[in-house]
Amino acid sequence: MKDLDSAAFGKPGGETCEPSKARPIDLVHLSRQTLGDRALEQEVLGMFVVQLAAARENLAAANEADRRMIAHTLKGTARGLGAFKLGDCAAAIEDTPENEALIARLSKAIDEVHDFVAAINR
Template identity: 30%
Template sequence: MELAHLEEATAGDEELARELLALFVGQARDIVRRLEGAPPDRERRELVHTLKGSAAAIGAVAVARAADACEAALAAGQQADAPLDALRRAVADTLPAIADLEQRDA
């Protein structure tokens, strides 16, 4: 997590930052769950693109990078199992970091 990016995006508004983090957590969990259902590639690309933008907006750099790699593989028609696994791991690693931030700020 790049906290400086989140602070800049929220103009230092801690309440807004908490709201954005909570929205991201819910969205990330939902998208990962939906990707598990092996939707068609077009839907996968849309889901991954959405997650990439949300991650970038809050400074979740590892998730944004993994989503970008996954999106590129899907757009090129390449096998996306490895990039999707990397995306799942990035989300799984980022969510506890966000939970730690939320506890610290509570």
């Protein structure tokens, strides 16, 4: 299995990372989704970071219906990549799009994912 060669596991210090759904991205889940292809992991994470920036920008000004749509899209993408905390927050926004506290929590989760991706790609 190529789990140790993928994502942060292939970077200095990454070998000490344990699979965890508490991390911004569960790297073992991501590796399974990309069949251990490190280049594909980097490409997918890069696209995800771009998607997150657009979502953050659009959520603030969006009406409730648009927030639901944005949250639904983020939920699926995040969970597919192993960003479970972010995906769960997006699911909550999908249910209650008027909840500003959830929007703030999602913004924090986006920052965490962004910082995590930047750290594993250095």
